[in-house]
Amino acid sequence: MGGSPHPRSLMRKLLLKCPACESVLKETAVNFSGRRFRCPTCNEQLYVPRSYSARFVVSALFISGLLCSAVGLRGIALYIATIALWVPILFFELVPLVRVLPPPKIKLSPPGT
Numbered sequence: 001m002g003g004s005p006h007p008r009s010l011m012r013k014l015l016l017k018c019p020a021c022e023s024v025l026k027e028t029a030v031n032f033s034g035r036r037f038r039c040p041t042c043n044e045q046l047y048v049p050r051s052y053s054a055r056f057v058v059s060a061l062f063i064s065g066l067l068c069s070a071v072g073l074r075g076i077a078l079y080i081a082t083i084a085l086w087v088p089i090l091f092f093e094l095v096p097l098v099r100v101l102p103p104p105k106i107k108l109s110p111p112g113t
């Protein structure tokens with residue numbers, strides 16, 4: 001009786017919406033690296049602006065450098081270890097950071113090809 005509540009709409013943990021059909025996208029369905037991906041609902045080509053993913057890249061480099069200097073690395077060893085740790089940290093930080101930072105503005109891919 002009455003309107004049935006939609007518990008899903010009350011959960012506002014991470015709202016990634018398709019700009020074309022306004023359906024909620026799963027974070028696993030979104031490509032954060034700036035590549036195009038398709039909306040699973042309307043099949044529209046979408047992308048996350050590079051400026052958003054650039055934040056992850058820069059912060060990963062920063063975290064990596066801090067970690068390496070914290071364990072006592074200096075000079076060329078610090079430099080090499082920072083680069084070596086950069087990529088795994090980039091993957092590792094993506095999940096928590098996506099929840100902390102405001103969600104990316106997903107855009108319609110410009111027509112081309």
Ligand SMILES: [Zn+2]
Nearest residue numbers: 018021039042
């Ligand atoms: Zn869509």
